[in-house]
Amino acid sequence: xxxxxxxxxxxxxxxxxxxxxxxxxxxxxxxxxxxxxxxxxxxxxxxxxxxxxxxxxxxxxxxxxxxxxxxxxxxxxxxxxxxxxxxxxxxxxxxxxxxxxxxxxxxxxxxxxxxxxxxxxxxxxxxxxxxxxxxxxxxxxxxxxxxxxxxxxxxxxxxxxxxxxxxxxxxxxxxxxxxxxxxxxxxxxxxxxxxxxxxxxxxxx
Amino acid sequence: xxxxxxxxxxxxxxxxxxxxxxxxxxxxxxxxxxxxxxxxxxxxxxxxxxxxxxxxxxxxxxxxxxxxxxxxxxxxxxxxxxxxxxxxxxxxxxxxxxxxxxxxxxxxxxxxxxxxxxxxxxxxxxxxxxxxxxxxxxxxxxxxxxxxxxxxxxxxxxxxxxxxxxxxxxxxxxxxxxxxxxxxxxxxxxxxxxxxxxxxxxxxxxxxxxxxxxxxxx
Numbered sequence: 001x002x003x004x005x006x007x008x009x010x011x012x013x014x015x016x017x018x019x020x021x022x023x024x025x026x027x028x029x030x031x032x033x034x035x036x037x038x039x040x041x042x043x044x045x046x047x048x049x050x051x052x053x054x055x056x057x058x059x060x061x062x063x064x065x066x067x068x069x070x071x072x073x074x075x076x077x078x079x080x081x082x083x084x085x086x087x088x089x090x091x092x093x094x095x096x097x098x099x100x101x102x103x104x105x106x107x108x109x110x111x112x113x114x115x116x117x118x119x120x121x122x123x124x125x126x127x128x129x130x131x132x133x134x135x136x137x138x139x140x141x142x143x144x145x146x147x148x149x150x151x152x153x154x155x156x157x158x159x160x161x162x163x164x165x166x167x168x169x170x171x172x173x174x175x176x177x178x179x180x181x182x183x184x185x186x187x188x189x190x191x192x193x194x195x196x197x198x199x200x201x202x203x204x205x
Numbered sequence: 206x207x208x209x210x211x212x213x214x215x216x217x218x219x220x221x222x223x224x225x226x227x228x229x230x231x232x233x234x235x236x237x238x239x240x241x242x243x244x245x246x247x248x249x250x251x252x253x254x255x256x257x258x259x260x261x262x263x264x265x266x267x268x269x270x271x272x273x274x275x276x277x278x279x280x281x282x283x284x285x286x287x288x289x290x291x292x293x294x295x296x297x298x299x300x301x302x303x304x305x306x307x308x309x310x311x312x313x314x315x316x317x318x319x320x321x322x323x324x325x326x327x328x329x330x331x332x333x334x335x336x337x338x339x340x341x342x343x344x345x346x347x348x349x350x351x352x353x354x355x356x357x358x359x360x361x362x363x364x365x366x367x368x369x370x371x372x373x374x375x376x377x378x379x380x381x382x383x384x385x386x387x388x389x390x391x392x393x394x395x396x397x398x399x400x401x402x403x404x405x406x407x408x409x410x411x412x413x414x415x416x417x418x419x420x421x422x423x
Contacts, residue, residue, distance in 0.1 A: 052422065066287065070284070072279055072283075073280060087208050091288050
């Protein structure tokens, strides 16, 4: 199993932001995307996750093997921690949410409503969701936002565990996670400003 | 799918959900009409079928923008789209959950409120039948409208403008069914038209709504 990105160009708001991105990710490997704000890390991750079509190039990966986590955690405030997590476990057909709860030390919080959690606790719950997807390729957008140092370390452990089990991870982050990962600097792929903005009259830009 | 349905139902009945809103609105409309029109029972029973249908339709419209907007704002729509659920199925489940929390209770409450408007007794069963047949179309069309406007801030206004004209055929045949029943005519034709609209929207609109969501998430 392999995730292969070839010559990928992606656009945001009708403008091409990245061009010619190519890399491959094999079992047990992780790639960390780096680059200044606005370079297109999120856009690239969303394109690879299939949330938007690429302008050019292709993403090759076996079907149904990616799990995506964006900036927002996708939690429902009125539902408890257990309800939130077991919903995703059911969607992905995974039976047991206990390991995910344990790893992120969410045990004491299981009956709290998600809206009563702190920002860091919400983030931990959002990351615990990745555990219950059972998918090998994780696509994580700024996973360590609002985590304290101890939980960043926990997250690093989770990623290491995932990688040593043959999983893959593609992340955009600015923090050193203490894991073995290749770094992909996106600055060289920045698209040259187009001479004219084409197709701006297209509906649903 | 089942998990999504249960989650949507749980969210709708919890605080901040749209469950009570539509019912309360329907109640308010039908209680206020006699005050506005006057206590003349003749006039009231004349307009009862139309008012009940319009009230149910507007009540349905109220909770439409919650179908996708909340999921979009907290990021779960992105996660649902990348989850192993067909997007068309997701849309259909969302519409079904919306119907269970608005259309079905409205249908069940309509005969009680029809008493307030002095609807002719002959119309009662047909009111329930026509609402039961017609409200799924309202939910499905509304889900399509919600999918079209999902990325827009304050998309509620545009949503109502988009959806209202699409609601007109359902309203015409629904109210016509009840009116014909009250007047003692055969109700088969408007009921068949109503059933046709509902089945057509259920067959086609999940695909259109799924396409709209894909475009809006870009």
